[in-house]
Amino acid sequence: MGPIVLLVLGLSCLLLFSIWRxxxxxxxxxxxxxxxxxxxxxxxxxxxxxxxxxxxxxxxxxxxxxxxxxxxxxxxxxxxxxxxxxxxxxxxxxxGRGSFPLAEKVRKGLGIVFSNGHRWKEMRRFTIMTLQNFVMGKRNIEERVQGEACCLVEELRKTKDSPCDPTFITGGAPCNVICSIIFQNRFDSKD
Known part of the structure; x- marks a missing residue:
């Protein structure tokens, strides 16, 4: 048999297997x-x-x-x-969550983002419990967001109604909220 016949036979077998599956x-x-x-x-x-x-x-x-x-x-x-x-x-x-085969192979099902099933539920429960305990007894997150909103308004007032690109100013606000929760410190808007 020639190589073309073998190629056609192999492709047809692959096609039939795919249809059957x-x-x-x-x-x-x-x-x-x-x-x-x-x-x-x-x-x-x-x-x-x-x-x-x-x-x-x-x-x-x-x-x-x-x-x-x-x-x-x-x-x-x-x-x-x-x-x-x-x-x-x-x-x-x-x-359940969808599976990401490449990520599962690399991370072996560990971590919060790509884990699945029982492991994901345990990781999620642990993360939520840790974040709740981390913030408990300290300033409320809502207060931190409101404080950062006041700082954001002040920064926008400094532009004195002149045209500006607010991307950097508004992008720093959520980062400052996260930093104030994790590091107990906010950064200046110019930092």
Whole structure:
């Protein structure tokens, strides 16, 4: 056999395997448009107006349907009732987070940002408890934000109604609130 025949045979086997894999997984999922092998439903979505594409698909398949983005199935919820049923009625099933395979491989599931499942819940609980204990008995965060807002107004008054770019001034305000919580010290707006 020639190399071209082997290449065509290999590609057709890959295509058949892809179709078989998508079809075997589709039986357990919600109905949706038939995906193309390997690329999924990407061609059925309008890149310029994805929202309208999803609205049109919801009219055909109902408020809950499955789309394939590549070979990865994605469940789409459209409308208030569908989202309410999913998050309130089946909150335990939808409480997980998406996975980031590259980040999981590098960080081994550790950390707050990329962790998942039970570890994420424990890290979140610990972080919230630590932040609450850190601020407890000290000035309230609301007071710090109000104080920084007064400083922000003063800095804007110093411009004397002349045109200015407030990006640096307004960008420093949230940083000063965070610094006053963590370091117990705010920085001057020119610093």
């Amino acid at each position: 998508q079809n075997s997984g589709r039986r357990k999922l919600l109905p949706g448009p038939t995906p193309f092998p390997i690329i999924g439903n990407i061609l059925q979505l309008d890149n310029k107006d994805i929202t309208q594409s999803l609205i049109n698909l919801s009219k055909v398949y109902g408020p809950m349907f499955t789309l394939y983005l590549g070979m990865k199935p994605t469940v789409v919820l459209y409308g208030y009732e569908a989202v309410k049923e999913a998050l309130i009625g089946h909150g335990k099933d939808f409480s």
